[in-house]
Amino acid sequence: MAILTHPPEIPINVASIVDAHIDRLAVIDKELHGKTPDHSNLKSLRQVIAGSEFIARNLETTKYLLRDIKASVAPRQPGEITKTIGNLSEDTSTLMSELRQIRKIEITRLGWRDLMGLAPLNEVMLTLSELADASIDAALSCAHQKIREQYGEPIGEVSSEPVQLSVIGLGKLGGRELNMSSDVDLLFSFRESGYTDGSKSISNHEFFVKVGQHLIDLLQRPTDQGIVFRVDMRLRPNGNSGPLALSFDALDHYYLTHGRDWERYALIKARPVGGDMGAGQELIENIRPFIYRKYLDFGAIDAIRRMKSLIEQEQSKKSLTRNLKLGRGGIREIEFVVQSHQLIFGGRDKRLQTPSFYQALQLLPEAQTLSQDTCHQLKQAYEFLRSIEHRLQILDDQQTHSLPTEDVSRARIAFSSGFGSPEALELELVTVTENVHSVFQSVFNEATDGGSEKPDSGFEDLWRSAVTEQAEPEQIAQLGFQEPLQIKSLLEGIPRSRFYQAFSREGRERLDTLMPKILQQCLASEYPDTALTRSIFLIQS
Template sequence: MNAFAEVLDTLPAVLRPALAASWQDYCDACAREELPAWPVERLHELAMVWAASEFVAAACVRRPAMLHELLTGGDLDHAYAPGQLRQRVDAALLDVSSEDALGVALRRLRQREMVRIAWRDLGGLAPTAATLGDLTDLADACVDAALGQLHVWEVARHGEPRDEHGQAQRLVVLGMGKLGGRELNYSSDIDLIFAFPEHGETDGRRSVSNQEFFLRLGQRLIRALDALTAEGFVFRVDMRLRPFGDSGPLVASFGAFETYYQTQGREWERYALIKARAIAGDIAAGEQLLATLAPFVYRRYLDFGAFEALRKLKAMIAAEVERKGMQDNVKLGRGGIREIEFIGQAFQLIYGGREPELRVRGILAVLERLALTRRLPEDAVVHLQYAYDFLRRTENRIQAQRDQQTHALPADELARTRLALAMGFADWGRFRDTLDGHRDYVAGQFHAVFSEPEAVTAAGEEVVDLGTVWAGQAGELAAVEALRGAGFDDAPQALAALERLRGSFSCRAMREQGRERLDRLMPRLLTALGKVEQPSRTLDRLLPLLEAIARRSVYLALLFESPVALDQLVTLASASPRITEQLTRFPVLLDELLNPAALYAPPNAAALRAELERMLSRVAADDFESQLITLRQFKQINVLRVAAADISGALPLMVVSDHLTMIAERLLARALELAWADTVARHGHPRCRVDGVERTAGFAIIAYGKLGGIELGYGSDLDLVFLHDSSGEEQQTDGARVLDNPSFFARLGQRLIHILSAPTPAGILYEVDTRLRPSGRAGMLVANVEAFADYQRRDAWTWEHQALVRARPVAGDAAIGARFIAIRQEILARPRDPLELRREVREMRERMRSEHGSRRADEFHLKQDRGGMADIEFIVQYLLLAHSREEPILARFTDNVRQLAALEATGILSSSDANLLRDAYRRLRRRSHIAKLRDEPSVIHGDELKEYREGAAALWRRLMED
């Protein structure tokens, strides 16, 4: 006793009397049961645990042998191995033969395991996550083991429940809330839902319907777990989360579940189902049920309405907290556990339909994924995780004091001292300061995520009542004045646009929720429009988009909830009708406006590859249509990023084309993989034998034109040539449906073109032009690489050799690509008569100019008119064909800018001429890009770019005509 007295002296005085009494009672009990004394070296550990938990102290006094067994068996010092807890539960129930015996066994086991878990937690021997996991495993094992025994007894009475096909049926138990999320705490209720797969009846002599069988089984399970007896209880069971709550049936079939959630499921039930997990009974069937319900929880589109729904739910909770005076509730109060869960689950509900990696149950895992995807700042996530750990330990240790279900901070000095000590603090004040710091941070983050954004003017003052203007409740003069005051350059035009939108079919057909969202959004949109150039014209551009998303009001919620996205939309719409039209056709792209850092920084080639693979990984391997749609969405997202960066001035012209080219190359490579896999699955691999060696023939894509020249623009077609290297003997596939290799590659080429150009709900990927292949439309769609070389040597026209100047391999077999590069260098280096070559190139150019150039004297076509881009390209092609024989370096590159640099380096062009052509080409291309973004013809007027046009025209005359 003296050693224990010394330990007591290290603890707060208020705790000593109760501890001393418990220690004396424990020693007396050990003496009666002839148990050895508690080890002196662990007295401080025992005192700390007992000081924090009256429940543990009382259990040890009542059952000292249990504590001795926990100590000597090592269970206090070591975590259980996987499955060990379930083995203990099964062993405890091994000999039970009645429901009363089942209840006793479960309750005694529960007390032992709760003491073990509490001891390891309070003694600092287990982290919070391990404690929550142990508590969850205990509940899982108890429920499943009890259900298994009760099922056997119920079957003995009524027979096995079977469906109409004779298949045996089992009850499915879904764990909800913290149990489902594997985050169960001390003394928590367990939220359960019961379901069974199919209707039918039992096969016994006293047959009953499956519904009745599982109802009785569920009732017996609840009694076994929940009933308060002399041994206590196992777990309090709450069934209120089932369909229709307390008024609904205790157990229902899978079909009834699907019907309920499809027709009557409410927003809070989506939130609840996030953590649902099959914990007992037929686990596999339970997971199938949850997979069936996933579309109800995780919508296919971005569900920004979740913010609104959770905001309302939190307001209801806050009102209840205020009404009941629960401000010190660490779960429901300000800055509590529920606010952290709401933050994570809001993003799950919004993005989970498109990002399956967010469909996890535990909040810490959710936060981790939100940091990885930059939905939340990494430092915020780290702080929230620390706060969650602190709050959950606080909650657990409040409940561990007396094994009571409470989330409120204690009010009396004794309980406060216990809690502070259990949390590692010298006194209540220091603990409370730390707790309040965490709660303040959580509340701040919750407000940042869930508070409604304020609409303000540029001056920061409350906006003019533009809501009244939008609603049509202001007089015409007052409405025009309000719009003019908001910054609109043509207020009457803007008012007319608003009236057209308000009277459109889309708006008139809106449901109440959508109408409310539009009414809340429009004043903010009008305020944002007033800050850009030509707001009235920009509003006109946005009207089709607003009509399109009026039918899917979740996008209205997105723009209302995210001022950043709204500002980006207005900025892009002001700069580019092309982008606005894309957003109108594919509103899913609005998601990209949420993150300006990513929007204005297009990814590099490696990041593009990773992003595309990540998107495709979410699509079933056999879902071909979804794969096509995913490829198109990938392109739309990344072209939008390039265009946004282009408009902002963040990317120079050459880098814009580099990014657009990288996007096309990645898509071509992936499209070829899909086409190859599909064609091989049908016909096998194309095999051939050369000199006795058998091999698989290869296929490669050669890019010509803008793609080949790394000068791809917005909306560019892809000029492609397909090559294969099948040769020798036995050229045929090795599959069940054998094809000769030329036919195989023809089908592969057709499949590839279909993947690229087939119309889908997400549009097409690229228009493809294959007319540059040998013999054009009359030639084979896929040419043998050596036949291609012979054609270029013998039959190709000069213009085909010009096209070769800008050709390069972009996807497929590397050996064929290397062979093509060698063929290209050979052809470009052929000896040519300079005068004859110049005549042929000039005549081809003049024919193009006469067919495609502008017809009006006051217009200049950026590509086709005299001094335009085509003149510069033809000059370069002529010089490369004329001089590559003596200067092989000229054939190294395929883009105009580096080709001009090579012509300058070899002295074929003077530096002044090369600089003139480079500057002119860049300026003309830049102006062409702008025209594409503005959805304007590639035509300029007056003296725009006159210096560059005239300089290029003069050089054309000097090099190609004089």
């Protein structure tokens, strides 16, 4: 995996583009400073421009930006961006302009560091996430003030105290894993219902819907300076058809009565990012029992298998072979492996209840749910794919995850990734994604197309025998297991376990349906005994 170890020469079909930008910057530099420009950083500048048309445009249109970057391209310190944005105006039009200008400057600086190989992946993701957090909080403060001027302060009907909105980040924002051109997935909620205290009183729900609408507009309305962040609210209860903001009680009621398994999966990433942070954390603690179950229900296993099947169906229907996120062996498969294990095991091991991909990946071997070697493979692949994804997006500030097909763009991406040709990069991507897909399949002990087929009768017979503690070692060996006595003990231990005894009739029936499939799928793997041992450990967790 290259990623700028020793960058090759700028490709011929890219060099003319770079030269044109260098010439324009030289003219601008001379106009600003009245002297011949300093070419001491010319090699670095050419390398960055080769990798990003977006950065080249920003350097040409933003006074003194190139000078400032040449003077210092050191990483931002934690909290530095937050402090800068916290001092901005609360006037709507002024804030919109200032936030867009700051985004342009910060992504140019960060993109420069990334393209020069100075910024590790974690720095890029954390810096972008801090930029988003601070921008959201500033936009919320401005929006709250604007709506309060019209309707008064929202007051809690029980506490009689002012109420604030809590903004919850989901997805990559929740995990502090934003990329160069991410949406921000948000959820709006408030602690108490009630009414505002102004002369034109409205309900707290109406107030915070208006605040949310204004916040979204501040961040994503296109201007001549672009946007700050695109806002995606589809992960809220009932998606686009649901209320934009809900009280804590309404959210609790929804998840208790209507919450679906995919929402449990999405909420793993929940993190307060703006507004009343303390109340936001309280909300997350309140819904943890919905996300993480102390004892594994088989609905969760079924849901994970359905989600896995949907991923594979989507890959088979769409032309996703060049998509680093959604394609076979892409970023989504890596995240699915990790988050599925969090969902399954997080109820018993609270260390896994983290929105951070990196933290979860580090903890899974300690929790004995994935091997150290598997997690190392996933980490390397994730960092490689995310780094290439950043180069795709910084090229022209586009939200894309697919390798380009046009020759010049292919050459620029390959160059900025440290490869001598597009073909070399694409060959490496095939190797990486095939390895990921192999892990994706093996971790769940399931053949790609075998999940819904009825298992052979021999597996049903074995499970029925195990339930009555009458499984025969010869029967187990004939099916293909290497250690029949050990497998007999494992299988017959399930009906004697406390977790099995606590099952309802429906739960036992679901297990009776599931176990023959698990047996068949484990025998289809390279190491059937190990696969079954892990599967039974998963079921009993």
